[in-house]
Structures are given as C-alpha cells and as structure tokens.
Amino acid sequence: MAQVSIRKISKVYDGDVQAVKGIDLEIADHEFVVLVGPSGCGKSTTLRMIAGLEEISSGDILIGDRVVNDVPPRNRDIAMVFQNYALYPHLSVFDNMAFGLKLRKFPRAEIKRRVDEAARILDITSLLDRKPKALSGGQRQRVAMGRAIVRNPRVFLFDEPLSNLDAKLRVQMRTEIKLVHQKVNTTTVYVTHDQVEAMTLADRVVVMNQGVIEQVGSPQDLYHHPRTRFVAGFIGSPAMNFLPCRVVQHGDGLAAQVDETIVLPIPAARRNRYMAFKDKAMTVGLRPEHMTEARENPKPGTERFDVRVGVVEPMGMETMVHFMIGRDAMCARIDPDIPAKANEMLKLQADMNNMHLIDPDSGRVV
C-alpha cells in the first residue's frame, strides 16, 4: 500500500497537443480516488502516466516515497484493470490471474493460494478452468479484477472498467468494486466519464476538464459546493439548471431577475456576499430537486413562478418536468402525484436557499 503524489505533471503529444496541463494531486494510502470528466479531459492520460504506459512530459509522480518517472510499469508495483478487460485469450482464467505471479517467479503453492483467495473474493472459483471467450462480460471483468488482486500491488488503477457492461450489470459491478476495495483496502485510482460511478465509489472525486483539475472533494462536497460552473453542471443527474439573470435591488435585499415575470429573491444571508455583483449579468444555478411543484406554506426563501410544461418524464418515485425559460431548457423534479401535462401551465417553486450564483465570464461560483 502506498500514497501517490502527482506533482505538476504535464503530457504533451506531438509537440503541440497538451493533454494534461501541470496538475497536482495527493492520493492518500488506502484512499479510493476517482478521476472523472468528459472525454478528452486528460483523466485517462493521467492514469496511464501513473501506470507508466505514457511518458511524462514534465513533473514528477511518486508512488510511496519513490519518484517513478523513469521506472518501467513492471517495477512500479501497480495493477491495472482495463476497459476491454485485456484478458489473455489463450490462457485459462487461472493462468490469466497467475500470469504476473509466474513472471515474478512466485512458488507454485503461493500462486495457487493467492489465485484461490482472489477467486473466492470475486466468486469465480467455478470458472478457473475456462478460457476468456467462454465468459460473459461481467465474469471477464471479475477475472480482470482478480488478476489485479492476486498481485497484491501498492496501487490499483482502473481505466473505465465498467463502460463495456450493460446498465444493470454496471450497477452490480460498481457495488462489487466498492466491496472489493473495502476488503483489500488498496490505494485505488479509478477513471470514469460517468459521474454517478464517481459519486458512488469515491472517497474523493477529482473533476477534470481540458487537461486541468477543476475541483477535488468528497462526493457530497462537490455536489453541494461546486466551485465552477463546469463542476456544477457535470456532477448531478439530471444536470443543474442554469438561469441567466441580472442581480437587482429588491426591497431591502437582492433578487435575480430572470425575465419580466420571474424575479427570484436572494436569501438575506447571502446579501453581502453578492452585493458586488449588483446590476451585473450573472447565472443562477439551481438543481432540479430545488425546483418543485408549488407547495402550501412555502418555507422562507422559496419563490413561485408559472411555466409552460414541455415534456413530462414519470420516473415512478418522482416526475421530471422539462420546460423552457427564455431559450434555456430547464428541468424540475416534482411529486409524481401532481398531474402535469405537456403544453399546460404549471406552478413551480424555486428553493433559493440552495442556489448558486455563477459569474458567466470566469465560470466560477461566487
């Protein structure tokens, strides 16, 4: 087990394409860190640099106390699980898992003990004699994880391990990965483009965009306190609503004026913080669960407004309502018992206590 330190690392391809732009990250021992972001954000490149599969253009990577910049992958004491499993097609499940141990000249009895132990953890004991082509996607993924576990490495690296699985299996394997981590407790770096995976698995989530780290934090922290518009929009499903508005004087306090009819008062507690942005064009960020049907006895800080319903999506335990404000698509999360119909008017309420105010020029949450 070991901590991983990433210090000012960059990756430049072919002299001009900068995939990773000098990022810093400290990953603690036993920690489960997820790198998440849209495709091309540099998350996979970062992982591959930790693995030693990509050279580092500048900066340092430390595993434990050792700088591993020029250490070949086999000497870094890491194990990696790939998106397409990368099982050796000509070897049985047992030999796939034993491959790394055999190369390292482990005694036969020790190899068998470790493979059996990993197979038991992953519940693939009955598959040990099979070839990979006789396995389903989920079983292959388990074998790929088994191959990583038997090595008992200092760091686990996962590169989008669930992307090739169907939706149901993905949820199931997600739980199993978390379970395996709780059992073996190895420092883990996990890359995904799926924010749900990131939120559910991670101790800490690292949101990346265009080669830089946007924000690092616990899943709850990122969800409730995003620091940039990118993080606010990326984390959470359905995504946060962004309403372009103007911050105006409203009685004693401030309000976000969205259009002529919709004026959303800003809670008094935030008045001082937002004073500097008075009379400026800003963006209000509000999650769908904070835009609900108008209720009796609204709590302070909520504001009602009318919208014309575009699309209704009943999900069972809740109903998503999509509508337009100006030219911006919005989504509200309402009680499934409320009869909402397309093209009809609906009264909603916005809970401004949970709003975020975003400066559209810098993209930062203020």
Added chain:
Amino acid sequence: MSTMPMAVSEPDAAPLRDGSMRRERRWALWGSYIALTVFVFFFLIPPIYTLTSSLKTSAEISSRTGSPWLVQHPVLDNFLELIASPNFRGFFYNSVKVTIVVVVLSMVISILAAFALSRMRFWGSAALATGVFLTYLVPESLLFIPMFQIVGKLGLLNNAWCLVLLYLTLSVPFCTWIMIGYFSSIPKELDEAALIDGATYLQMLVKIFIPVAMPGIIAAMIFAFTVSWGQFLYPLAFLYSSDQMVLTVGIVTELIRGDVFQWGKIMAGSLMAALPPVIIYAFLMDYYISGLTAGATKG
C-alpha cells in the same frame, strides 16, 4: 367492384413473394454448383493426368491405341525406380533441408521484425513497414543479375545453401507483412496488461503474441514453405550439378535428356514432390484461411 381485384390478388401476392425468394436462392445455388464444377474439373485435369501417366509404362504412354485417360496395365515401376535412384533421393533431401532452414529463418526474422514494427513505435517504423512490403513487389526475375553477383562473390554458386539466402528475400517481406497485420489486430491493452503484469518485451512476445497470433504464424509458415518448396527459377539459374539440385529443377533436368522425355518418371516424380505440400495444406487449411483473412482486414 373495386374490392374484387384486391380480394383476388391478395392471396396470389403473398405466395408469389415467397416463391420468388426461394426461386432466387435456388438459381444462386445452381449457379454456384455449375461454376464450381467447371472450376474443379478444370483444375483437377492436370493432376489426374499426372497420376494416370505415372502409373503407365513408357510403351503404354507412347502407344496410340486406347484412351490416354485410362490405365490399361497399372505399374508402380516409375515410382520404385525413382525412389531407388540416389539422384532423386538427393534432390528430395536438398529440397527438405533448404525448405526447413528457410521456414525457420523466415519465422524468426519476420516475427521479430513484425513485433518491432507493429508494437515498438520508433522513429521511421511506419516507413520501414511500408518499405518491407515494397521489396516484395519487386519481381524476382528482375533481381537475377544482382543476386547472381552477390551469390558469386560469396562463393555460393552451385551450392544448395545459396537458395536459403535467395528464398529469404522472397519469404521474409511477405511473412513480415502478414505478421504485422496479425499483430496489429491484437488489442493494445493486451501488451499493456502484460507490461504491468511484469513482462519484458521478449516475454510479451513469447508468452502472449506468439500463442495469440498462432493462426497468422501458421499462415506465414505455409507461405514460406510454398515459396521454398515450389521455387523453380532460382535453382535453375544458380545450381547446375545434380548433387546440389532440388526437386523442382532436378526432375526436369535429370529426366529429360536431349529430346528424350521419360514421361512416366517425370509424372511420378512430380506427384511425389507435390505430396508434402498437399499433406501440409490438408492439415493446416483452416489456420491458413483464418490467418490470411485476419491479415487482410486488419493490415
């Protein structure tokens, strides 16, 4: 009135569509069978004629009575005499030794070259891979004179081992090309997984690439074997004494003296010479086809 034609035509229309599909399929099958029959017939005539002639005595071959396709008095004399002849056994031995060395060397060189060219990205590797293929496109007859000079300088003229050198110029580029295609079809993650598991490049090649690419390797081996076993032009030009001669040229030069053609023996010799490729093809055909298609689509 207007509903009548509809009601009548509808039951007709459905079977007609079904029938036309079945009919189309039947026509396609007939067409395939006819084409294949013509094809098989055309290509089987020479070997069948070889077989019948090899079983005849010289007298029967030159006799003008009876059908040339039928054997009146089958004899094995042609075969037995050839097998007993030290010259023929020498040709066979030379062919076998040259072929084995060529196949082994071709595989060693082309597997290593293909692995380097397809996996170890280095400056100029793509240009080099194309260059390998371009050398294959140069017609062999064009290389005669320079080759002759080189072989002469090496003092290998009229030495069966010079064929090893010559055949490698034909087999290595193509085998390398097949292997590049095959290796390229192996997912990149497989070697990355092996690297992380602790393999060196050589271990990766031996433990992962060669077993996974076995169909491609067998295809390349068959190609190298065919080139080496069946080549006629080079031995004809570079060898001239019968102790160094290989089968292809040996049969012709030994059994045709001036204008005397020993047809029976020529045919028997050709049949025996064709036997090893036939056996090898029959056993490895499935590998050969899968190897060629993988190389073709993923090259």
